[in-house]
Amino acid sequence: MMKPTIRKLMISLKRRPQNIPLTLLILCCFLYTFNLSAHSNASMYVSSRIIALYVFIITLSSILVIFSFINAYSGKKRKWFMQAIVYVLIVAQLVIDFAYYQIMSYEVFLRNNPVPITADIAKSMNVTMFHIIALGLTLLVIISLPFYHKLLLKIDTFVVDDEDISYDTELLDTEVDQ
Secondary structure, three states: OOOHHHHHHHHHHHHOOOHHHHHHHHHHHHHHHOOHHHHHHHHHHOOOOHHHHHHHHHHHHHHHHHHHHHHHOOOOOOOHHHHHHHHHHHHHHHHHHHHHHHHHHHHHHHOOOOOOOOHHHHHHHHHHHHHHHHHHHHHHHHHOHHHHHHHHHOOOOOOOOHHHHHHHHHHHHHHHHO
C-alpha cells in the first residue's frame, strides 16, 4: 500500500506527466542563470566578443523554453507549433553551448598567447559542460514522454476503503455460520 503523499504524487504525474520535463527545464534554467556572473566574467577575459552574445542567447532561450513548454501543454490538446519551438530552443541552446565551450577551450588551451584560467573561466566551462549534459537529458525525457506516460498509467494507485473491508469480512463471517 502506498503512502498518501506518494499516492497523490503518482496520481498527479499520471494526469500531467509533462511536469517531469518541465521540472527538468526549470532546473536547467536555474543551473545556467545562477551561474550567469561566472559566464559574464569569463566572457570579459577572452578576445572573442561573440561569447557575450552566446551567453545572452542561452539565457534568453532557457527562460523562453519554459514558457513555450507550458504553452505547448496547456489545455486538453498539445500544440504542435509550440512543441516545435521547444525543440528549436533546446537544440539552439545545445549548439550555442557547444560553440561557447569550443571558443573558451581555444582561448584557454590552444591559442598562442592563452588566457590564464581564472576561477570564473573554470566555473563557466564546467557549468557549460554540465548544462549541455542536463539539456541533452531533458531533451531525451521530452522525446520519451509518450512512452513513460503509458508506464505511469499502469501504476496502481487504487485505495482500498477500510469500511469496505470490514463489510466484506462481516459477509464472509455470516456465510460461514450458515
